[in-house]
Amino acid sequence: MPWEFRDKVCIAGIGETKYTRWGKQTKSEFALTCEAIINAASDAGLPVDEIDGFASYATERQMPAHLASALGVKRLRYESLHWGGGGGGAPGGAMNAMLAVATGVCNYAVAYRSLCQGQFHRFGQGAASPNAVVGMEQAFRAPWGLLSPPQDYALQARRYMHDYGVTSKQLGAVAVASYKHAQKNPRAVMYGRPITLEDHQASRMIADPFRLYDCCQENDGACAVIVTTAERARALKQRPVYIMGASQGASYRGAAWIHNWPEYPSAAFTEVAKDLYVRAGIGPKDIDVAQVYENFTAMVLLSLEDHGFCKRGEGGAFVEGGRIEMGGELPINTSGGNLAEAYIHGFELVIEGVRQMRGTSTCQQPDAETCLIAGGPGVSPCSDMILRR
Amino acid sequence: MPWEFRDKVCIAGIGETKYTRWGKQTKSEFALTCEAIINAASDAGLPVDEIDGFASYATERQMPAHLASALGVKRLRYESLHWGGGGGGAPGGAMNAMLAVATGVCNYAVAYRSLCQGQFHRFGQGAASPNAVVGMEQAFRAPWGLLSPPQDYALQARRYMHDYGVTSKQLGAVAVASYKHAQKNPRAVMYGRPITLEDHQASRMIADPFRLYDCCQENDGACAVIVTTAERARALKQRPVYIMGASQGASYRGAAWIHNWPEYPSAAFTEVAKDLYVRAGIGPKDIDVAQVYENFTAMVLLSLEDHGFCKRGEGGAFVEGGRIEMGGELPINTSGGNLAEAYIHGFELVIEGVRQMRGTSTCQQPDAETCLIAGGPGVSPCSDMILRR
Numbered sequence: 019m020p021w022e023f024r025d026k027v028c029i030a031g032i033g034e035t036k037y038t039r040w041g042k043q044t045k046s047e048f049a050l051t052c053e054a055i056i057n058a059a060s061d062a063g064l065p066v067d068e069i070d071g072f073a074s075y076a077t078e079r080q081m082p083a084h085l086a087s088a089l090g091v092k093r094l095r096y097e098s099l100h101w102g103g104g105g106g107g108a109p110g111g112a113m114n115a116m117l118a119v120a121t122g123v124c125n126y127a128v129a130y131r132s133l134c135q136g137q138f139h140r141f142g143q144g145a146a147s148p149n150a151v152v153g154m155e156q157a158f159r160a161p162w163g164l165l166s167p168p169q170d171y172a173l174q175a176r177r178y179m180h181d182y183g184v185t186s187k188q189l190g191a192v193a194v195a196s197y198k199h200a201q202k203n204p205r206a207v208m209y210g211r212p213i214t215l216e217d218h219q220a221s222r223m224i225a226d227p228f229r230l231y232d233c234c235q236e237n238d239g240a241c242a243v244i245v246t247t248a249e250r251a252r253a254l255k256q257r258p259v260y261i262m263g264a265s266q267g268a269s270y271r272g273a274a275w276i277h278n279w280p281e282y283p284s285a286a287f288t289e290v291a292k293d294l295y296v297r298a299g300i301g302p303k304d305i306d307v308a309q310v311y312e313n314f315t316a317m318v319l320l321s322l323e324d325h326g327f328c329k330r331g332e333g334g335a336f337v338e339g340g341r342i343e344m345g346g347e348l349p350i351n352t353s354g355g356n357l358a359e360a361y362i363h364g365f366e367l368v369i370e371g372v373r374q375m376r377g378t379s380t381c382q383q384p385d386a387e388t389c390l391i392a393g394g395p396g397v398s399p400c401s402d403m404i405l406r407r
Numbered sequence: 408m409p410w411e412f413r414d415k416v417c418i419a420g421i422g423e424t425k426y427t428r429w430g431k432q433t434k435s436e437f438a439l440t441c442e443a444i445i446n447a448a449s450d451a452g453l454p455v456d457e458i459d460g461f462a463s464y465a466t467e468r469q470m471p472a473h474l475a476s477a478l479g480v481k482r483l484r485y486e487s488l489h490w491g492g493g494g495g496g497a498p499g500g501a502m503n504a505m506l507a508v509a510t511g512v513c514n515y516a517v518a519y520r521s522l523c524q525g526q527f528h529r530f531g532q533g534a535a536s537p538n539a540v541v542g543m544e545q546a547f548r549a550p551w552g553l554l555s556p557p558q559d560y561a562l563q564a565r566r567y568m569h570d571y572g573v574t575s576k577q578l579g580a581v582a583v584a585s586y587k588h589a590q591k592n593p594r595a596v597m598y599g600r601p602i603t604l605e606d607h608q609a610s611r612m613i614a615d616p617f618r619l620y621d622c623c624q625e626n627d628g629a630c631a632v633i634v635t636t637a638e639r640a641r642a643l644k645q646r647p648v649y650i651m652g653a654s655q656g657a658s659y660r661g662a663a664w665i666h667n668w669p670e671y672p673s674a675a676f677t678e679v680a681k682d683l684y685v686r687a688g689i690g691p692k693d694i695d696v697a698q699v700y701e702n703f704t705a706m707v708l709l710s711l712e713d714h715g716f717c718k719r720g721e722g723g724a725f726v727e728g729g730r731i732e733m734g735g736e737l738p739i740n741t742s743g744g745n746l747a748e749a750y751i752h753g754f755e756l757v758i759e760g761v762r763q764m765r766g767t768s769t770c771q772q773p774d775a776e777t778c779l780i781a782g783g784p785g786v787s788p789c790s791d792m793i794l795r796r
Contacts (some may be wrong), residue, residue, distance in 0.1 A: 023510060082490055088659050093678055094656035095790055098503055099488040101461075101471055114487055117506045121412055123655075169573070177464050266512075267459070267483035271476050289482055371710075398472050399486055 020299030021263055028251035028258035029118045029405065030126075031062025031244035031368045037207055037360030039138025043238040051080040051132040052088055063255030064126060064243045069244070071096035071127030073115035075107025076363055080132050095124035100266065100401065103310050105356075105394030108364035110401030113264035115245040125246060131365035132240035140236050141165045141361075142166055156389045159277070167313060168225035168233055169355035170277075175227055175316035178283040182331030184319065186227055190218035192315040192350075193231040193357055198343055200354025203380040207235060208358035232315040234356035242377055243372065259375040259405050262388070263298030265290045283393030285317055287324035287402070292370040294402040295326075303327035305404070307351045307374050309367035312357055313396045318350065321395035325402075344381045352381040367391055368403070375407040376399035409688030410652055417640035417647035419515075419795065420451025420633035421758045426749030427594050432526025432627040440521040441477055443629035451633045453515060458633070460485035460516030461553040464496025468523050469629075475550055484513035487493030489790065491656065494700050494745075494783030497753035499790030502653035504634040514574035514635060520630035520754035527660035529625050530750075531555055538682045548666070554703060557614035557622055559666075560785055564616055564705035567672040567726040572706035573708065573722030575616055577727060579607035581704040581739075582620040582734045582746055589743025591733075597747035598626060621704040623745035630754045632761065648764040648794050649775070652687030654679045655790035673783030674706055676713035677789070682714075683791040691715035694793070695775040696763050697739045700783045701746055707739065714791075733770045741770040756780055757792070764796040 034057060035043075035050045057221060059066040067090045072082035082097035096118040100110035108131065115127035137139060142163030164170050178184060197213045199204035213231060221230035224247040246391050250346055251258035269289040270278055302325055312318045319333025327348060328336040336342075342350045353359040353370035360366055372388040386407070393401040423446060424432075424439045433438060448455040455480045461471035471486035487505040497520065504516035512698035524530060533554030553559050567573060586602045589595035597677035602620060610619035658678040661668055668675055684690050691714055701707045708722025716737060717725040725731075731739045742748040742759035748757055760778040762768040775796070782790040 022509065045641075074490075083657065086657065094658075094660050094661070094788055095682070096655060097490045099487045099490045101488045103461075114503075117510050117512065121506050121509055122410065123506065124604060257786070268472065268475065269483075270479075270481050337661070399483055 021297035022296060024262050025260045026248055027119050027261045028147065028246060028248050029243045029252045029261065030246050030251040030256060030258055031058040031064060033057025033061055034241040034273055034366065034369060035168055035239045037205060037237055037362065038237040039207060039240040039334055040140055043136065045135055047132050047134035048080055048084065051085060051130060051136065054242040055089060055128050055130055058128060058242040058244050061256060063144040066246060068140040069094050069126050069128050070094060071115060071118050071124030073098050073100070073111045073127055075100035075111035076102060076105065078131055078327050096127060101366065102397065102399045104382055105313060105364040106400040107393060107398035108311065108368050109264060109391045109393050109403035110266040111400070112243060112245060113115050113266055113401060113403060114263060117246055119247055125250060127245045128242050130240065130242035130244055131363050133363050134238040135236045136238050137328045142168065142236050154217045168228050171314045171317065172228055173277065174283045174396055176316060177395055178316060178320060179227060182334065184334035187215060187219065188316040188319070188334035188338060189227065189232055190215050191314065192318045192342070193218050195343045195380065196351050196355050196357040199352050199381045200358035202361060203353050206354040206359040207237060208354060211271050213350065228314050234313050234361040237360040237362060239360055240360050241362050241369050243368055257376055259372045262404040262406050263294050264403040265294035265297060266399055268398040268400065272398050274315040283320065285320035285324045286398055287321055287392065287395060287400055290402055291325045294404060296405040300388065300404070304388055305348065305390045306388050306391065307352060307383040308348060308390040309355065309371045310350050310392045311367060312351065312355055313394060317395040323374055325390065325392060347379065348385050352379050352383065364394060371405050373403050409497055410686035412509045413651050413687060414649045415631065416650045417635060417637050418632045418650065419635050419640040419643045419645060419647055420447040420453060421761050422446025422450055423630040423758060425627045426594060426626055426628040426751065428596060429529055429625040429627055430465050432523055432777050434525050435720050436521050436523035436683070437469055437473065439523065439629040440474060440519060443521070443631040443731065444474065444478060444517050446517055446716060447517060447631040447633050452647065456481050458515050459483060460513035461505045462487050462500045462502060462516055462518045463520055464489035464500035465494065467520055472582045482666065483683050485516060489631060491783065491786065491788045494753040495783060495786035495789040496561050496701060497757050498626055498653060498780045498782050498790070498792035499655040500654050501632060501634060501757055502655055502790060502792060505650055505653060508636055510632055514639065516634045519629065519631035520752050522752050523627040524625045525627050527574065531557065531625050531738060556618050560703045561614040561617055561705065562666065563672045563785055564703065567705060567709060570672065573602065573723035576604060576608065577708070577723035578621055578704040579604050580726045581701065581707045581731070582607050585740050585744045585746040587732055588741050589768045590749035592742050592748060595743040595748040596626060597743060617703050623702050624719055624748040626749040628749055628751050628752060628759050630751050632757055647746055648761045648796065651689065651793040652683050653687060653792040654683035657787040661787050671710065674709035674713045675787055676710055676781065676784060676789055677793055680788055683793060687793045689777065693777055694737065694779045695777050695782065696741060696772040697737060697779040698744065698760045699739050699781045700753040700756060701740065701744055702783060708749040710781050714779065714781060738770065741768050741772065753783060760794050764794050
């Protein structure tokens with residue numbers, strides 16, 4: 019039986035800043051976060067001071083208390099961080115906002131994420147002084163030279179490729195699709211810079227099997243969505259986009275970072291996806307378009323398998339032949355995603371999901387009724403959401 | 408009309424570690440957190456691997472992903488941090504757990520807080536290298552020498568005392584009550600160390616008007632509570648304690664830390680308390696016993712005013728004459744609280760609230776039916792909860 023909260027909460031507004039390469043923003047991360055939230059409220063037709071809930075995720079630095087004060091929020095009623103490393107929380111942050119709205123704790127929650135790697139720390143670099151607590155498991159990895167995300171996920175990807183005969187060209191198909199979609203999206207950092215599969219194959223090795231184009235970008239920017247009840251959303255400016263279902267978490271020991279999962283090399287989404295589909299009352303066959311978090315290309319294949327679009331080990335074949343490109347059977351990352359639009363820790367994928375359901379994407383899937391947003395594969399806890407128009 | 412979730416969710420188990428002076432624990436903060444959670448599950452009669460949600464608050468360092476793995480949790484379904492500085496979130500963390508349970512996102516959430524100041528940083532000390540983002544407002548305070556919490560709250564307390572003629576002896580009444588209650592509580596760090604009002608008056612000045620006994624302790628330890636639906640709670644071992652209402656947040660600009668609130672020197676709880684009472688469907692007159700966060704004594708007076716137990720400026724008179732002591736009209740902090748039991752960032756007050764509703768406090772208020780738990784006054788966002796037996 020579907021969730022009693024299915025379709026009861028909507029995303030009513032979306033907002034973002036200009037996205038840039040790391041270090042190229044002229045405003046502070048705080049100012050950019052405010053800008054994205056103001057844009058989301060404006061898009062919804064909601065006075066920004068009516069926002070009364072704030073939800074974010076992962077290592078977000080901009081606190082609700084400061085944002086609410088700067089934005090003139092009349093009354094702050096809810097705030098939470100979907101806790102966890104990496105990009106596991108883009109749908110999860112929005113999901114927590116949804117719970118607050120669904121229970122009447124607040125009326126208009128903003129889910130947001132800001133990330134100015136240039137002003138703080140580039141994700142692609144090994145930490146100069148690893149935090150011994152937040153990165154507890156680093157104590158087990160760092161001595162072996164696993165200092166940065168590409169190195170970590172390379173092990174998982176290599177094991178996956180070994181077990182199932184997945185090829186580098188199949189990983190490249192994900193990158194090619196993203197860059198192709200980005201060419202239609204003027205917001206994308208990689209707009210005007212298309213690549214071919216040959217470019218992918220010729221690009222330099224970062225951490226075997228990941229070549230340059232297998233890796234997400236390092237960007238600066240912020241984005242936000244307004245979450246409210248379906249009833250309130252219908253009174254606002256935009257066509258409401260309904261949240262059919264959402265799910266977060268991890269399987270047994272799936273929370274123990276990536277290298278000792280019982281399900282390895284799965285993306286650890288199988289249990290989370292199961293809950294998601296039950297709550298939404300639909301299955302993978304009902305998904306028209308998907309935004310799938312890609313810190314690295316291989317994770318998309320694993321995530322597609324975990325979400326039931328194909329069987330374990332078949333992700334490589336699934337992404338070939340244009341199936342995940344515009345006009346294909348299941349277009350993914352239609353804005354260019356983390357690889358080619360911008361890496362705002364995956365939150366820009368939530369915004370693109372909303373655009374698809376509004377019918378306003380620059381790579382609009384015709385008649386798309388449902389959109390899956392899958393959080394960071396290979397990151398625990400991870401999270402999922404299904405939107406419908 | 409009361410909240411539809413009133414009395415639908417319960418606290419079914421409580422757990423804690425030994426509490427010590429800072430630096431006196433022999434186990435890591437992580438191990439202590441696991442111990443508290445295991446104790447809470449055991450108290451509830453719940454296998455610890457059935458816990459599927461984790462909620463904490465403020466600067467909690469121990470992440471759900473790691474805890475879930477270490478505890479053998481079968482399936483992690485929810486995780487959140489009630490975001491904000493200081494002790495604003497003890498009820499807020501438990502409230503977020505409640506929302507997850509109420510919406511069916513998880514079945515058994517643990518709300519927890521660990522704090523080993525000796526292993527990391529003593530709150531009472533100025534930060535050696537202030538984090539420019541988390542402590543944004545520090546940029547405005549540090550140049551004037553406001554480096555540690557006693558200095559910050561001293562300004563608020565002094566203004567309050569000036570405006571309303573509140574005296575140091577009235578602040579002392581809060582400390583005397585807490586120490587008195589702690590003498591009956593063998594878990595209290597100050598057990599066996601009673602103080603008189605004269606001791607308070609003679610204690611050394613920390614930051615005028617705060618003397619030593621006006622300040623909370625600096626402790627190490629961890630505590631946890633199991634939050635589940637009323638139906639599930641009734642199938643467990645303990646008499647369920649019902650959550651009547653909960654509220655969090657801040658008033659207009661109340662989130663802008665403490666020195667520029669429109670309501671200054673209020674504890675910034677007036678709007679949060681209003682929502683709380685509406686949701687619970689009761690008022691201050693219906694509260695039998697209260698646990699009121701005390702980083703510093705003066706904040707208790709302000710919080711009692713904000714929660715409607717007396718009028719603005721009357722807090723000093725209210726706490727005199729034994730009214731807040733065992734057997735008084737409104738006993739508060741019946742375990743000894745932050746001042747005399749232990750400062751686990753206020754979460755030990757949640758546990759004491761549950762004990763009062765079970766009838767098992769070492770300072771049991773006879774026939775207590777309701778207990779208010781007020782988060783960190785003077786901290787934004789703050790949070791509140793009302794429990795009933």
